[in-house]
Amino acid sequence: MDKARKIIIFSLTRTGCIEYTTELLRAFQPHNPIVFVNKTVAHQYQYDVKTIKTYSGLISFLYSSAFFFFNIKKIIQGIKTEYKAVTIYLPSFHFWNYFIARQARKEGIPCFVTVHDYKTHIGERSRTVEWVQKLTMSLATNLVFLSQSETDKAVKGKFNNNKIFHLPHPNFDVESINKLPHNNKPNILFIGRLKEYKGFNLLIDSIKDLDIEKLTIAGQGKTPLKSNGKIKIINGYINDDKLEYLLDTHEILVLPYLEATQSGVLSLGFSKNMVMVVSDQPGLREQISDKSCLWIEPNSTALKNAIQKLIKNEELYINIKKNSKLEKTEFEKKWNDTFNRLIKLISSNPNIN
Numbered sequence: 001m002d003k004a005r006k007i008i009i010f011s012l013t014r015t016g017c018i019e020y021t022t023e024l025l026r027a028f029q030p031h032n033p034i035v036f037v038n039k040t041v042a043h044q045y046q047y048d049v050k051t052i053k054t055y056s057g058l059i060s061f062l063y064s065s066a067f068f069f070f071n072i073k074k075i076i077q078g079i080k081t082e083y084k085a086v087t088i089y090l091p092s093f094h095f096w097n098y099f100i101a102r103q104a105r106k107e108g109i110p111c112f113v114t115v116h117d118y119k120t121h122i123g124e125r126s127r128t129v130e131w132v133q134k135l136t137m138s139l140a141t142n143l144v145f146l147s148q149s150e151t152d153k154a155v156k157g158k159f160n161n162n163k164i165f166h167l168p169h170p171n172f173d174v175e176s177i178n179k180l181p182h183n184n185k186p187n188i189l190f191i192g193r194l195k196e197y198k199g200f201n202l203l204i205d206s207i208k209d210l211d212i213e214k215l216t217i218a219g220q221g222k223t224p225l226k227s228n229g230k231i232k233i234i235n236g237y238i239n240d241d242k243l244e245y246l247l248d249t250h251e252i253l254v255l256p257y258l259e260a261t262q263s264g265v266l267s268l269g270f271s272k273n274m275v276m277v278v279s280d281q282p283g284l285r286e287q288i289s290d291k292s293c294l295w296i297e298p299n300s301t302a303l304k305n306a307i308q309k310l311i312k313n314e315e316l317y318i319n320i321k322k323n324s325k326l327e328k329t330e331f332e333k334k335w336n337d338t339f340n341r342l343i344k345l346i347s348s349n350p351n352i353n
Contacts, residue, residue, distance in 0.1 A: 005085040005347055007033040008076075010100050012054055014038050016193075017092035017116065019264055022046065023170040024091050027339050033089075034079065054096065061095075069099055076103050087346050090114060090136070091144075098132055101139035110349040113140040114167075117261050118153040123196030141349060144342070146262040149282035165345060167338055168287065169262045171328065175244055177273040180251050182314040185213045188307065189250035191238065192265045194221025199256035199279065204231070205300035206256075210307055218246055247272045251317075252310060258298050260284050270328055275320045277306045292324040 007028065011021040018041055025035060025047050039051035052068075055061040080086055088104045088111045090097045097113065104111040113136055120126045134157070137143055143164045145151045155161050188207065190200050200217055204225070207215050217225065218234040227233045238246070247253070253274040255266055261283040269276045270288055278284055279298040294309065296302040310317050 005087060006079065006083040007031055007087050007089055007346065008079055009033050009035045009089045009091065010052075010094075010097070011035070011090070011092050012038045012052060012094040012096055013092045014040055014054065017264075018044055019172070019268075020116075020169065021091045023172055026173060027170065027336075031343065036075075054094075065096065065099075068096055072096075072099050072103050076100075076107055076109065080107055080109065087112065087349060089346075090140075092116070093129070093133060095132055097136045098139070101136045105139050110141040110346070111139065112142045112144055112165075112346065113137055114144040114146075115150060115154065116146060118150045118157070121195065121197040122259055142345070147283040147286045149286065150261050165342060167342055168331075168335060169264060169267045170335055170339075171332055172268050172271040174247075174268075174271045176248065177271075177325075178248055178251075179273075180249075182317040183213070183251050184311060185211055186251040186307075186311060187213045187249060188215045189246055189253050190215075190217045190219075190256075191243070191246060191253070191268075192219045192263075194219045194223045194235065197258050197260070199258045199298050201225075202256045202298065202300045202303055203254065206303040206307065207231075210304060211311070212307070216246060216250060218242075243268075247274060251275060252277060252307065254303065254307075255279060255284070256296070256298055256303050257281055257284070262287055270324065270331070273321060273325050273328065275310065275317055275324075277303065277310070289323075289327060292320060292327045294320070 022045060029047065035047060035049045036052050037045055037049045039053045042049055042051045055064040086109050088100060088109055090100060090112065091114045093116065101111045101113065115137065120129055137159060141163065143159065144167050145164055146167065146169050148166065151164055190203055192198055194200060203215055203217065212230060214230045214232055216232045216234065218238055220236060223235065225233050253269040253276045255263060255276060255278045257279040260279065260281040263284060266278060266284060266287050276293040278293045278295055280295040294306045296306045
């Protein structure tokens with residue numbers, strides 16, 4: 001890579017995609033990027049980062065946005081003065097991405113924008129988010145999509161396919177893999193934000209007649225669900241140690257999503273060599289093969305039948321673990337090759353005249 005070209009990463013999110021960005025930063029580290037993150041979550045990053053204070057509510061959003069509008073000009077112009085060539089990379093959505101991309105365009109700096117979800121999900125629909133994201137995308141020199149299914153939506157929305165690059169969700173750097181043997185009374189795990197589109201409510205009906213040890217639903221969100229009998233609800237932030245513990249002590253990970261693009265939870269389960277039951281959604285289909293999980297239609301009956309199948313069929317459980325481990329090695333090699341092509345694209349992308 002052209003040593004004079006400096007990669008500047010802005011990830012200002014407070015609540016979403018932090019894990020994704022952390023793994024991406026791990027891949028970027030050999031290229032010594034300058035990284036700006038949200039001040040309130042800076043402690044969650046393992047790398048040397050610079051911080052930007054954003055906002056915590058409507059009032060602070062208004063005055064902080066006005067301040068950032070002027071401040072980002074100084075930041076980008078200062079970086080441009082220091083380095084011969086610069087590329088800006090925005091790996092996660094934030095309202096201020098528009099200001100960053102706008103200033104980058106004014107300064108003639110290439111700007112890469114990652115699009116996780118072209119449209120917002122059930123239960124969190126937002127025309128404002130979609131509008132700001134499209135404005136940011138229109139200013140970008142290159143768009144990075146995690147899946148072909150989301151690319152198709154963008155192309156249908158009149159975005160130029162020639163400036164789109166595909167980089168799937170990376171696997172995670174985990175401390176250990178799940179080595180639990182088959183269990184006739186398994187522990188079932190759901191992890192992630194407790195949002196309607198995640199389909200976690202399907203789990204309650206699906207396990208009623210199943211002979212399981214327990215069902216754990218862990219994540220943050222508004223839900224009336226309470227721990228009861230074999231159902232354990234952990235509603236709150238799940239730190240890395242707690243997450244590792246949950247993944248190491250449950251035999252089956254379930255992703256009963258009503259809709260999905262690509263999933264960090266699936267990548268995490270894949271990295272941990274978990275046996276997974278996954279909703280048959282286009283973006284998820286691109287992440288893992290038929291041999292490494294069980295696909296279901298997103299309803300409680302299909303979910304129940306899949307778990308029951310794993311309970312009764314020890315050979316199936318063992319084969320999924322075996323296939324997943326082999327596929328993980330192949331996936332990571334392909335992902336690294338794709339990331340290196342992205343780096344070459346960044347290094348060959350000239351400044352905008």
